[in-house]
Amino acid sequence: MNPGRPQLLLFDIDGTLIETGGAGKRALERAFADAFEIGDFEQRTAAVEYAGRTDPGILAALAQALGVPRDRFEAERETLLANYFDGLRTLLREDHPSKRTLPGVVPLLEALAPRPGAHLGLLTGNMEQSARIKLDAFDLNRFFPEGGFSSDHADRREIARAARQKLEQHLGQRFAPADVVVIGDTEHDVDCARANSFRAVAVSTGWVPRERLEAAQPDVLLDGFEDLPAVMTALLPGSTAP
Numbered sequence: 001m002n003p004g005r006p007q008l009l010l011f012d013i014d015g016t017l018i019e020t021g022g023a024g025k026r027a028l029e030r031a032f033a034d035a036f037e038i039g040d041f042e043q044r045t046a047a048v049e050y051a052g053r054t055d056p057g058i059l060a061a062l063a064q065a066l067g068v069p070r071d072r073f074e075a076e077r078e079t080l081l082a083n084y085f086d087g088l089r090t091l092l093r094e095d096h097p098s099k100r101t102l103p104g105v106v107p108l109l110e111a112l113a114p115r116p117g118a119h120l121g122l123l124t125g126n127m128e129q130s131a132r133i134k135l136d137a138f139d140l141n142r143f144f145p146e147g148g149f150s151s152d153h154a155d156r157r158e159i160a161r162a163a164r165q166k167l168e169q170h171l172g173q174r175f176a177p178a179d180v181v182v183i184g185d186t187e188h189d190v191d192c193a194r195a196n197s198f199r200a201v202a203v204s205t206g207w208v209p210r211e212r213l214e215a216a217q218p219d220v221l222l223d224g225f226e227d228l229p230a231v232m233t234a235l236l237p238g239s240t241a242p
């Protein structure tokens with residue numbers, strides 16, 4: 001880290017900024033089940049893990065669990081994705097008890113956004129369209145001009161690389177790896193930071209238990225974003241508290 005130097009802060013979406021109340025998972029599953037006319041979908045895909053995975057990775061795992069051949073999957077891919085985005089928009093309009101912006105997120109983003117030393121971006125396993133649809137439902141797109149998505153690359157480590165490159169281009173400014181911070185709720189977020197020599201800030205607000213995050217050895221492990229001064233210090237080392 002370089003205290004006082006501008007930091008590029010790359011935020012994960014699901015489990016870090018928001019909880020969709022399962023809308024993402026349900027929309028993807030419905031689109032998939034419809035495209036391939038599959039029954040007993042839930043039982044057959046119960047072992048597929050979603051947290052921290054990229055959308056292409058999840059789709060490939062679903063196809064494998066259901067025995068959908070690759071060529072058939074590729075032939076249906078565009079229709080499936082269009083139905084997924086539509087379904088996501090619809091489901092996110094519905095009320096759900098666990099559909100929410102996570103505690104402290106909006107005050108944190110509002111505190112970071114005007115700071116000359118803080119630049120915000122996205123780093124997510126969502127495709128750009130699904131990311132924007134999800135953030136729109138919570139009015140959070142306004143904080144994030146650009147980001148890395150699984151429509152850029154299917155591998156999260158490469159998404160991290162793309163995120164930095166796209167933000168540098170957008171901002172007209174370079175960031176040393178030590179000045180790029182990845183903020184996420186799973187060990188996959190920590191891993192993609194490590195692979196690029198970025199800093200990793202893990203937050204145990206998602207599905208991954210704290211012990212599993214600890215084992216991934218992030219630079220900082222937060223319980224959430226509610227303690228604003230502590231979070232600002234973790235994200236912007238060397239800066240004064242808000």
Ligand SMILES: [Mg+2]
Nearest residue numbers: 012014015185
């Ligand atoms: Mg996440």
